[in-house]
Amino acid sequence: MRPLILLVPLLALTACTGTTAGPSPSQGATMAATFTNPVYAENFPDPGVIHAGGTWYAYGTNNATQNVPLLTSPDLVRWTAGGDVLPQLGRWAVEGHTWAPEVVRTATGRYVLYYTARWAGGDRQCIGAAVADAPDGPFTDASPEPLICQDDEGGSIDASPYLHTDGQLYLYWKNDGNHIGRPTHLYGQRLTPDGLALTGERVRLLTNDKPWQAHVIEAPQMVRHDDRLFLFYSANAFDTDAYAVGYATCATPLGPCTDAAENPILKSSAGAAGPGHSYLVTGADGTTWLLYHAWSPDAIGSTVPGRQLWLDRVDWVDDGPVVRGPTTAAQPLPG
Secondary structure (H helix, E strand, O other): OOOOOOOOOOOOOOOOOOOOOOOOHHHHHHHHHOOOOOOOOOOOOOOEEEEEEEEEEEOOOOOOOOOOEEEEEEOOOOEEEEEEOOOOOOOOEEEEEEEEEEEEEEOOOOOEEEEEEEEEOOOOOEEEEEEEOOOOOOOOOOOOOOOOHHHHOOOOEEEEEOOOOOOEEEEEEEEHHHHHHOOOOOEEEEEEEOOEEEEEEEEEEEEOOOOOHHHEEEEEEEEEEOOOEEEEEEEEEOOOOEEEEEEEEEEEOOOEEEEOOOOEEEOOOOOEEEEEEEEEEEEEOOEEEEEEEEEEEOOOOOOOOEEEEEEEEEEOOOOOOEEOOOOOOOOOOOO
């Protein structure tokens, strides 16, 4: 995902992951039983989420003062802004373009944060990995080189980890082909148990070959539901109302994957424009919810309020996900 930059230099979700902003004003007195979108009314693009110790942690694309801003919540609705969980980028990276972070807890008990940043070696975005002992960091990237940087394919962005039922870690990402006028693909590859190195075959899972996707497909997240695998993703231009969310079904964590005929499953409405870069989470009661960012329809491309954080329920109908959104009416709190 490409942010607007104004900067100065499922596993039950334990592995799906300052200043108090609190719920949006529209939530008001109904907060005890219901909520309304957006659940965080300030700019917080590209949310990646993890659940640990009874708290939800959300990580977002850089803002004017933080490489990786943090939000925390007890219930996915009331969010509190925290500090910068990645105060120092890896030596290979240049500050100012730190995008789309996601975190996983590995078998070592440590947390690994995958982030996108500008490569110091050229005009490319690449993916790095940083480690911490706790989900709120601070994370440290000790590597002199990025984890992934497909220079010949425009760079690499939007890394997303997935822990399969057999304990194997995988990483998914997008080559930044649209940066150089080339096709974009979603890739998958196995990770070593510590999450810090890739191993095995790298596989192309999807390509932007559908009209609604236009020039870009990005923001992958592999999800397991009822013993089936679903690859959620976003497509089209992020700074327009054409940006939307789709999914594919996959036979294994490394495919093959088949694009869903009903895509996109989340798109612009009267209340939200360009919804995307989603992250599916599972509540304690087994219900599934989609966190995503969206513009206010009258403020597409703005920095204030920017891309706000939204939350909507996902139901499973005929073995496929149906997103009940974008919604602006009051709805029950996640269970």
